[in-house]
Amino acid sequence: MTQLSLVGVSKIFGSSKVVDRVSVTVEPGKVHVLLGENGAGKSTVIKMMSGIYQPDGGRIEIDGKEVRIPNVDAARRFGIAVIHQELNMVPELSIMENLFLGALPTKGGFVDRATMKRKAREALTLIGLNEDVSTPMGALGVARQQMVEIAKALMQDASILILDEPTAALTRKECEQLFSIMADLKAKGVGMVFISHHLDEIARVGDVVTVLRDGQYVGTVPASTPEAELVKLMVGRSIENQYPRVAGKPSKVMLKVDGLTRGDEINSVSFEVRAGEVVGLAGLVGAGRTEVIRAIFGADPYDSGNVTVDGKPVPKASIARTIVAGVGLVPEDRRDQGLILDASVAENLGLATMIPTSRMGFVDRNGQRKREKETASKLRIRMASIDQRTGALSGGNQQKAVFGKWSMAKVKVLLLDEPTRGVDVGARVEIYELINEVTAKGGAVLMASSDLPEVLGMSDRVLVMSNGHISGEMPANEATQEKVMALAVSHMQEAATPEINENKGEH
Amino acid sequence: MTAVQQAQPNEGYESGAISTADKVKKFVARNGALLGLVVLCIILSIATPAFLTGPNILNVGIQAATVAILAFGQTFVIVAAGIDLSVGSVAAVSSMMVAYTGASMGLPVWLTIIVGLLTGAGFGALSGLANAFLKLPSFIATLAMMSVARGLTLVISDGRPVSTSGMVNFFGSTALGIPVPIVMMVIMGVLAAVILNFTSAGRSMYAVGGNMEASRLSGINVHKTQVMVFVLSGIFAAVAGLVIAGRLHSAQPQAATGYEMDAIASVVIGGASLSGGKGKVSGTFIGAILLAVIRNGLNILNVSSFWQQVVIGLVIAFAVSFDTLRRKEDAH
Numbered sequence: 001m002t003q004l005s006l007v008g009v010s011k012i013f014g015s016s017k018v019v020d021r022v023s024v025t026v027e028p029g030k031v032h033v034l035l036g037e038n039g040a041g042k043s044t045v046i047k048m049m050s051g052i053y054q055p056d057g058g059r060i061e062i063d064g065k066e067v068r069i070p071n072v073d074a075a076r077r078f079g080i081a082v083i084h085q086e087l088n089m090v091p092e093l094s095i096m097e098n099l100f101l102g103a104l105p106t107k108g109g110f111v112d113r114a115t116m117k118r119k120a121r122e123a124l125t126l127i128g129l130n131e132d133v134s135t136p137m138g139a140l141g142v143a144r145q146q147m148v149e150i151a152k153a154l155m156q157d158a159s160i161l162i163l164d165e166p167t168a169a170l171t172r173k174e175c176e177q178l179f180s181i182m183a184d185l186k187a188k189g190v191g192m193v194f195i196s197h198h199l200d201e202i203a204r205v206g207d208v209v210t211v212l213r214d215g216q217y218v219g220t221v222p223a224s225t226p227e228a229e230l231v232k233l234m235v236g237r238s239i240e241n242q243y244p245r246v247a248g249k250p251s252k253v254m255l256k257v258d259g260l261t262r263g264d265e266i267n268s269v270s271f272e273v274r275a276g277e278v279v280g281l282a283g284l285v286g287a288g289r290t291e292v293i294r295a296i297f298g299a300d301p302y303d304s305g306n307v308t309v310d311g312k313p314v315p316k317a318s319i320a321r322t323i324v325a326g327v328g329l330v331p332e333d334r335r336d337q338g339l340i341l342d343a344s345v346a347e348n349l350g351l352a353t354m355i356p357t358s359r360m361g362f363v364d365r366n367g368q369r370k371r372e373k374e375t376a377s378k379l380r381i382r383m384a385s386i387d388q389r390t391g392a393l394s395g396g397n398q399q400k401a402v403f404g405k406w407s408m409a410k411v412k413v414l415l416l417d418e419p420t421r422g423v424d425v426g427a428r429v430e431i432y433e434l435i436n437e438v439t440a441k442g443g444a445v446l447m448a449s450s451d452l453p454e455v456l457g458m459s460d461r462v463l464v465m466s467n468g469h470i471s472g473e474m475p476a477n478e479a480t481q482e483k484v485m486a487l488a489v490s491h492m493q494e495a496a497t498p499e500i501n502e503n504k505g506e507h
Numbered sequence: 508m509t510a511v512q513q514a515q516p517n518e519g520y521e522s523g524a525i526s527t528a529d530k531v532k533k534f535v536a537r538n539g540a541l542l543g544l545v546v547l548c549i550i551l552s553i554a555t556p557a558f559l560t561g562p563n564i565l566n567v568g569i570q571a572a573t574v575a576i577l578a579f580g581q582t583f584v585i586v587a588a589g590i591d592l593s594v595g596s597v598a599a600v601s602s603m604m605v606a607y608t609g610a611s612m613g614l615p616v617w618l619t620i621i622v623g624l625l626t627g628a629g630f631g632a633l634s635g636l637a638n639a640f641l642k643l644p645s646f647i648a649t650l651a652m653m654s655v656a657r658g659l660t661l662v663i664s665d666g667r668p669v670s671t672s673g674m675v676n677f678f679g680s681t682a683l684g685i686p687v688p689i690v691m692m693v694i695m696g697v698l699a700a701v702i703l704n705f706t707s708a709g710r711s712m713y714a715v716g717g718n719m720e721a722s723r724l725s726g727i728n729v730h731k732t733q734v735m736v737f738v739l740s741g742i743f744a745a746v747a748g749l750v751i752a753g754r755l756h757s758a759q760p761q762a763a764t765g766y767e768m769d770a771i772a773s774v775v776i777g778g779a780s781l782s783g784g785k786g787k788v789s790g791t792f793i794g795a796i797l798l799a800v801i802r803n804g805l806n807i808l809n810v811s812s813f814w815q816q817v818v819i820g821l822v823i824a825f826a827v828s829f830d831t832l833r834r835k836e837d838a839h
Binding site for chain 2: 299319320323324329331336337338339340341342343347351352354355356361362363405
């Protein structure tokens with residue numbers, strides 16, 4: 001089997017050294033974890049392994065011999081395959097066509113469907129996936145699509161498999177499936193590179209961990225290293241308190257939701273959030289957390305019920321009027337729903353206030369600019385300039401820009417949906433500090449999250465949703481993962497397998 | 508094997524000092540269409556003495572005017588991530604309505620002009636409503652409208668030109684030594700720039716074009732914006748229709764056929780992105796002038812109009828691929 005080594009490789013873009021003298025050795029039958037925050041250089045390292053980038057320094061060795069990997073094809077010939085975060089599949093084509101994409105077996109110029117079918121079946125058997133090979137790829141869930149990609153790599157005799165955040169979009173059960181496939185592959189001697197933001201997965205699947213920080217090689221440690229130690233290596237300092245919640249004294253009711261109902265998704269949901277309070281909204285995927293938050297914000301309509309903000313009723317399904325009433329939403333997917341990635345940071349910060357502050361249809365350009373600058377510095381958004389493209393910021397700083405939009409709008413109620421998804425450990429704490437600032441100023445926060453430790457750590461009170469109902473409520477100091485999970489599945493007797501999703505991966 | 512001793516802070520992509528050469532490169536990349544225009548003018552001035560003369564420059568301006576006005580309207584739509592294929596037909600139907608209501612119905616001229624503008628706005632509104640509420644892709648909605656508007660032009664006119672009266676013909680004339688079409692082009696350009704840069708409606712167009720869902724979730728009325736861009740495009744088309752009728756002293760049923768392509772080309776050469784969120788009136792203006800200069804230059808040099816089409820096509824392809832490459836570089 002193959003052993004792949006990067007020896008002191010560097011990569012330079014323009015004037016910045018993205019990867020600086022990093023060494024990684026992937027042994028056959030071992031899982032090598034690459035750990036680091038966003039921008040630490042993990043992706044660049046992978047791209048050098050797979051022939052997309054050429055190192056500007058150092059060397060690549062396969063089985064001890066120095067090699068050049070000029071392109072992806074060459075990498076494939078060396079037996080190196082990458083399972084990308086964004087899967088390279090054509091959803092309209094069948095599983096077998098995807099497996100043979102670009103290399104369809106032919107006979108006399110025509111596609112040899114019989115051979116294709118047989119080989120595709122063999123490939124799926126190899127990873128224990130039981131699917132009809134003529135099923136369109138798009139009909140499979142993400143987890144299965146990923147398994148097909150792995151099957152494809154193995155079919156091409158890959159002996160080094162690079163898995164770039166494979167668990168980011170998987171439920172816990174699907175993760176377990178993936179891990180068992182990985183264990184099989186290990187037994188067969190396949191060497192793997194594994195990237196994940198979930199520290200708990202490292203000990204579960206990894207053998208060794210190489211930590212990168214700002215493109216620098218920090219060290220290689222056993223996968224059994226305690227999580228706190230890994231975080232310290234990754235961030236460069238120890239994070240004493242992952243959840244720095246500073247609870248205040250809740251005062252008057254800022255958000256009142258009464259009998260909110262829509263079809264089966266939202267079932268007579270009632271609760272209150274007080275000024276100075278963070279209320280966590282926990283529950284399984286599909287329990288209705290996002291639906292409730294979007295209905296309150298006016299992004300989706302609802303059948304019956306009332307939403308009151310600071311004592312005044314808010315009309316349903318009108319985002320503009322909900323914002324005027326003092327409500328802001330940090331949506332679950334900041335790239336698709338929260339930000340205009342191609343627009344400047346300034347433009348994104350001013351997005352919610354541009355129309356309300358305009359006079360006779362004209363934008364208050366100077367005033368907005370001034371407020372945008374103030375907000376960016378108040379929220380400590382790290383950027384080259386306020387006119388920088390928002391898409392060029394890190395995940396954490398992008399999320400701060402979404403917060404900043406609502407900070408500029410001076411909202412009284414902030415609805416958060418997965419506020420730290422795809423945000424680094426270090427930046428996460430900064431987001432939590434922003435939440436503290438909101439409540440310290442008398443704001444009310446409703447926070448939905450699949451990240452249970454986050455809900456327990458940052459909320460003052462926890463609401464649990466199950467199948468569209470509020471199935472329970474408890475103060476945060478009494479909440480435990482077990483109690484919350486028991487409530488989360490309480491309305492699910494009739495539903496299919498309860499699947500606990502703890503995704504906090506990025507997009 | 509360079510081993511830089513010092514690690515670069517990995518914040519933002521504009522770290523490090525920018526050399527003068529880089530600055531020049533950047534300027535060239537960002538102003539490609541403008542530089543192309545300047546170079547072309549220099550070449551033409553050297554190639555033929557007939558190019559750089561007062562009358563010829565005014566001639567280029569007049570040639571550019573109608574396409575530029577259509578293209579300014581088109582800029583709103585493209586910034587908001589749409590496309591309007593109907594502008595040529597809408598220009599024709601608007602000018603026909605002006606001529607018809609004047610000639611056959613005997614309305615006063617000022618009223619016929621208002622009728623023309625409302626016609627443009629109305630057709631635009633229909634496209635916009637179909638796009639925003641029936642969720643018809645703008646390409647399809649305006650492709651349909653292109654045919655409907657052209658057809659109605661032929662129905663109203665019975666396929667024959669209808670002559671226009673003096674006040675309409677003013678839009679095609681020369682006043683105080685300056686051709687009115689050029690004046691109209693400048694007025695409409697300034698108007699478009701003011702709308703796009705200074706009004707909340709204009710900024711909303713950029714936001715909606717950049718990310719529709721994020722705009723909606725920030726309280727921007729996406730539907731209203733979508734309808735508005737087509738209404739504006741329709742009104743600009745009607746103004747272009749007035750200029751065309753004014754120059755010909757009549758409304759022609761086949762007027763402005765194919766102009767939508769020149770309008771779209773102008774916007775795109777000007778640096779707008781068909782995926783929305785980007786575009787400038789100044790760029791569109793340069794695009795329209797560039798097309799007019801190429802046509803004019805080739806005419807002076809006696810290049811056949813058949814070959815002119817080939818050249819124009821190549822220029823569009825070149826300008827846009829240049830721009831795409833630049834964007835790729837920028838995104839790095």
